[in-house]
Amino acid sequence: MRKDLRQPVPDTQSHTVESVLAIAKHPIHPMLVTFPIAFLSMVVVTDILYLWLGAPFWAELSFWFNVGGLGFGVLAGIVGTIDMMSIRVVRRHVSAWNHFIVAVMVLAMAALGVWLRLPGHTEAVWPWGLLSSATMAVLVGVAGWLGGTLSFRHGVGVYGDEETEADSGRDAVEKPPAE
Numbered sequence: 001m002r003k004d005l006r007q008p009v010p011d012t013q014s015h016t017v018e019s020v021l022a023i024a025k026h027p028i029h030p031m032l033v034t035f036p037i038a039f040l041s042m043v044v045v046t047d048i049l050y051l052w053l054g055a056p057f058w059a060e061l062s063f064w065f066n067v068g069g070l071g072f073g074v075l076a077g078i079v080g081t082i083d084m085m086s087i088r089v090v091r092r093h094v095s096a097w098n099h100f101i102v103a104v105m106v107l108a109m110a111a112l113g114v115w116l117r118l119p120g121h122t123e124a125v126w127p128w129g130l131l132s133s134a135t136m137a138v139l140v141g142v143a144g145w146l147g148g149t150l151s152f153r154h155g156v157g158v159y160g161d162e163e164t165e166a167d168s169g170r171d172a173v174e175k176p177p178a179e
């Protein structure tokens with residue numbers, strides 16, 4: 001007879017819960033976030049390279065990384081928000097709200113960066129472009145870390161445990177409150 005190797009889930013941790021927006025159960029939000037993370041954290045690097053080397057190419061690259069990061073970030077944010085708003089147990093996690101707040105700050109910084117750089121890609125780098133891109137890189141790290149907490153600690157977006165998924169907390173299958 002096969003031994004059941006699953007450990008009981010402690011009260012301090014939630015069960016795993018599938019994402020609502022997924023392709024064959026693979027969540028779409030983590031597929032998209034790689035783009036804003038890469039693009040937005042590179043803006044500070046290309047800003048520094050522009051200030052160091054003086055070639056306008058790096059300031060142009062900063063601008064386009066900023067634009068691409070904002071576009072993909074908004075897309076990822078929409079998908080993440082739909083997941084968060086449609087799964088009850090996700091909304092119960094403090095780290096979900098922290099992740100949401102910091103992610104919105106990231107998107108606001110990305111929008112600010114595009115706005116600052118629009119009139120002149122090279123002129124905008126010093127000092128405000130660099131200040132905003134450095135702040136944004138830190139915020140991207142914090143948002144990504146908190147997103148990781150949701151996935152790897154709380155099992156959000158994870159599938160495979162049929163027993164716990166039966167009570168996944170998806171609003172669509174929410175049980176009526178007990179009398």
Ligand code: HEM
Nearest residue numbers: 019027029030033077080081083103144147148151156157
């Ligand atoms: C703006 C609203 C956002 C909301 C409501 C949100 C919500 C979520 C949720 C519910 C998860 C758990 C996995 C899932 O269900 O797909 C998650 C994971 C994650 N999020 Fe977000 N997110 C947002 C924006 C962002 C942005 C802009 C970034 C990146 C800069 C980001 C980075 C991550 C990362 C790295 C994970 C972990 C993914 C993994 O499993 O590797 N999120 N987020």
